[in-house]
Amino acid sequence: MVDNFLLLVQNPNFALDVVLNGLLAGAIFALAAYGMSLVWGVLNIVNIVQGELVVLGGYIAYAALSHGVPAYAALPVSALAMFAIGWGLYYTVIFRVVDKDLFISILATFGLSIVIQQLTNTIFGSDVRSFDTGLGSFYMLDGAVTVAWIKVIAFVLAMVSGGVLWLFLRHARLGQAIRATAQNPRAAHILGINTDRVYAMTYGLNGALCGAAGSLAVMAWTIHPYIGLPYTVRSFMIVVVAGLGNVGGVVVAGLSLGALENVAGFVLGAEYQIAFVFTLMVLILVWRNWRAARRRTYLS
Amino acid sequence: MIDPVLDRLRKTPEWLVLVVLGLVSLAAPFIMPGLVTQLAFLWLMVVFAQTWDVLGGQLGYNSFGNVIFFGIGCYATAVMQRDSGLPYFDALTLGLLLSALLALVAALVFGAALLGIRGHYFAIATLGLGIAAGELAAGWDYIGAGSGMSLPLFPGELGSRELFFYFVMLAIAAVCFLTLRWLYGTRFGLAMNAIRDDEDKAEAMGLHTTAIKTVAWAISAVFLGLAGGVAGNMLGFIDPRDVAFSGATFGVWMVLMAILGGKGTLWGPVIGAIVFHITKELFWTYLLGWQRVALGVLIVLIVLFFPQGIMGWLADRRRARAGGAA
Numbered sequence: 001m002v003d004n005f006l007l008l009v010q011n012p013n014f015a016l017d018v019v020l021n022g023l024l025a026g027a028i029f030a031l032a033a034y035g036m037s038l039v040w041g042v043l044n045i046v047n048i049v050q051g052e053l054v055v056l057g058g059y060i061a062y063a064a065l066s067h068g069v070p071a072y073a074a075l076p077v078s079a080l081a082m083f084a085i086g087w088g089l090y091y092t093v094i095f096r097v098v099d100k101d102l103f104i105s106i107l108a109t110f111g112l113s114i115v116i117q118q119l120t121n122t123i124f125g126s127d128v129r130s131f132d133t134g135l136g137s138f139y140m141l142d143g144a145v146t147v148a149w150i151k152v153i154a155f156v157l158a159m160v161s162g163g164v165l166w167l168f169l170r171h172a173r174l175g176q177a178i179r180a181t182a183q184n185p186r187a188a189h190i191l192g193i194n195t196d197r198v199y200a201m202t203y204g205l206n207g208a209l210c211g212a213a214g215s216l217a218v219m220a221w222t223i224h225p226y227i228g229l230p231y232t233v234r235s236f237m238i239v240v241v242a243g244l245g246n247v248g249g250v251v252v253a254g255l256s257l258g259a260l261e262n263v264a265g266f267v268l269g270a271e272y273q274i275a276f277v278f279t280l281m282v283l284i285l286v287w288r289n290w291r292a293a294r295r296r297t298y299l300s
Numbered sequence: 301m302i303d304p305v306l307d308r309l310r311k312t313p314e315w316l317v318l319v320v321l322g323l324v325s326l327a328a329p330f331i332m333p334g335l336v337t338q339l340a341f342l343w344l345m346v347v348f349a350q351t352w353d354v355l356g357g358q359l360g361y362n363s364f365g366n367v368i369f370f371g372i373g374c375y376a377t378a379v380m381q382r383d384s385g386l387p388y389f390d391a392l393t394l395g396l397l398l399s400a401l402l403a404l405v406a407a408l409v410f411g412a413a414l415l416g417i418r419g420h421y422f423a424i425a426t427l428g429l430g431i432a433a434g435e436l437a438a439g440w441d442y443i444g445a446g447s448g449m450s451l452p453l454f455p456g457e458l459g460s461r462e463l464f465f466y467f468v469m470l471a472i473a474a475v476c477f478l479t480l481r482w483l484y485g486t487r488f489g490l491a492m493n494a495i496r497d498d499e500d501k502a503e504a505m506g507l508h509t510t511a512i513k514t515v516a517w518a519i520s521a522v523f524l525g526l527a528g529g530v531a532g533n534m535l536g537f538i539d540p541r542d543v544a545f546s547g548a549t550f551g552v553w554m555v556l557m558a559i560l561g562g563k564g565t566l567w568g569p570v571i572g573a574i575v576f577h578i579t580k581e582l583f584w585t586y587l588l589g590w591q592r593v594a595l596g597v598l599i600v601l602i603v604l605f606f607p608q609g610i611m612g613w614l615a616d617r618r619r620a621r622a623g624g625a626a
Binding site for chain 1: 362364413414416417418419420421423424425427428429431432435436438439446548552555559589590592593595596597598599600603604607
C-alpha cells in the first residue's frame with residue numbers, strides 16, 4: 001500500500017496516467033449522477049435503481065453491437081431503448097411511489113434494482129463484458145501515459161449528452177415544464193401542466209441518460225450484472241456533494257470522484273476499490289451531518 | 301369467515317399463546333425431524349425481522365445495514381473457533397460472547413457516527429455501510445478474504461448438530477422476543493416511539509435522542525451478533541458477500557419480513573418472518589434460477605400494495621367492522 005503510494009509520488013508521469021484515466025471514467029459517473037439529480041429534484045425520489053439502469057443500458061448496447069450495429073450508433077440505440085424502459089417503469093411502478101413516504105420509494109426502487117440485476121444476470125450471464133471498438137490508444141510523455149481513444153471519445157460524448165439535456169431543460173417547452181414541476185408541482189398542475197406526463201418524461205430522460213452512460217461504459221470500460229449498486233452510490237454521493245440542480249457541481253464532483261477512485265484503487269489495490277466507494281459515501285454523509293450538527297441542524 | 305377465528309385469537313390471553321407457541325417450537329424438531337434445519341432458519345428469520353423492527357418500526361429509522369452486525373457475529377465466532385485452540389463447546393461459547401460484544405461495540409460506534417443522520421440519508425448511509433463491510437471482509441486475508449471460512453466439525457453424532465443448533469437458535473429468538481416485549485413496555489420504549497412520531501419535539505422534551513437511538517441499535521446488534529455466530533455454524537461455511545454481509549438476501553429479507561408482518565408492532569415481525577419463510581421454502585424450489593428475480597418482484601409488490609402489513613391490515617379490518625371510519 002505504502003509502496004504503491006510512493007510509486008505514484010516518485011513517478012509523476014505514472015501518477016498522471018492514473019489520474020487522467022480516472023478523470024475520463026468520472027465523466028460517466030457525472031452523467032449517471034445528472035440523471036439521478038433530475039429524478040431527485042423533479043419526482044423527489046432517490047432512485048436506487050439508477051446504477052442498474054446504467055448496467056442495463058450497457059447490456060443493450062452490447063447486444064446491439066454484437067448484432068452488427070456500428071459503434072457510433074450504440075449510444076443512440078441504447079439511449080432510445082432506455083428512454084422507453086424508463087417510461088414503462090414510471091407507468092408500472094414509479095408513479096405509485098411519487099408522493100409516498102421516502103422510505104417506500106427507496107425500498108421500491110431497491111426492489112426494482114434487484115429485479116433488473118437478477119434479470120441481466122439470468123439473460124446475459126455473470127461474465128464481465130466489454131466491447132472492443134478497435135480504436136487503439138495514444139501515448140504521451142514517451143509512453144508513460146497511455147490513454148485509449150475510446151475513453152476520450154466516451155468522455156466527450158458523455159459531456160455532449162449531458163449538455164444536450166441541459167439545453168433541453170433550459171429552452172424547450174417540455175424542459176421548462178419539467179423545471180416548473182420541480183419548483184412547485186401543485187402550482188404547475190394548476191397552470192395546466194400535465195405533471196404526471198412530466199414525471200414520466202423525466203424518468204424516461206433519466207433512463208436515456210443511463211442508457212448513454214451504460215453504452216459508453218461497455219465500450220470504454222467493462223460491465224457485469226453486479227456493478228449497478230456502485231454506480232447508484234457514486235451518483236448519490238456526487239449529487240450530495242454537488243447539491244441538487246447544480247450541473248457544474250455534478251461535473252466537477254463526478255470527475256473528482258473518478259480520479260480519486262482510480263488513485264485509491266491503485267494505492268489500496270483493485271480489490272478494495274468498491275469498498276472505497278461505499279466507505280467514502282458513508283464518510284461524506286457523516287462529515288456533512290457533523291457540519292450540520294454544528295449549526296444545530298441535521299441531514300435529512 | 302376469518303373474523304370469528306381472529307376474534308377468538310384476540311380474546312386469548314397472551315401468556316397462553318406464548319406457552320402454546322413455546323411447546324410447539326420445542327416439539328417441532330421431533331415431529332418434523334426432516335425439517336430441523338429449515339425450522340432453525342425460521343428462528344433466524346424471526347430474529348432478523350424482530351431486530352430490524354427495533355429501529356425500523358419502533359424508532360422510524362429504516363436501516364439497510366443491520367446485516368453488518370450479523371456478519372460481525374459470523375466472523376467473530378468463526379475466528380474464535382479457529383484460533384483459540386479450546387475444545388469445541390468452549391470455543392463456541394466464547395465465540396458467541398465475542399460476537400455479541402463486537403456487535404455491541406460496532407453498534408455504539410456506528411450509532412454515534414450515523415444516528416444523527418435522518419430520513420433517506422440514514423437509509424442510504426447504512427446501505428453503504430453494509431456493502432462496504434462485505435467488500436472489506438472480502439479483501440482481508442486473516443478471515444479468508446473472498447473465499448470465506450469453513451467452520452469446525454460438530455463433535456456429536458450424526459443428526460445431533462442440527463438439533464443442537466435448532467435449540468440454540470430457538471433460545472436466541474425467544475430471549476430476543478421476550479426482551480423486546482419487555483422493552484417496548486418501558487419508558488425507554490415510549491421514548492423510542494416519541495422519537496419516531498416527532499424527533500424534534502422529543503428532543504425539546506429533554507430526551508437524549510441520539511443516545512436512545514444508539515442504545516436501541518446496540519440491543520438489536522447483540523441479538524444479530526449472536527444469531528450470526530450460530531448461523532455460521534449451522535451453514536458450516538461463511539462467505540463475505542453471500543452469507544455474512546449479504547445485503548441482497550438477509551439484508552433485504554429482514555426489512556421485507558418486518559413490513560410484511562407490520563412495522564412497529566411486537567407480533568408483526570414474528571408473523572411476517574414465519575409467513576415469508578414458509579412461502580419462500582415452498583416456492584423457492586419451483587422457481588429454480590428465478591428465485592432472486594421473484595424476490596425483487598415480491599419486494600416491489602409488498603411495498604406498493606401492502607405497506608401496512610398483516611397487523612396493519614387486521615387493525616383496519618377490525619376498525620371497519622366496528623363501524624368506525626378506517
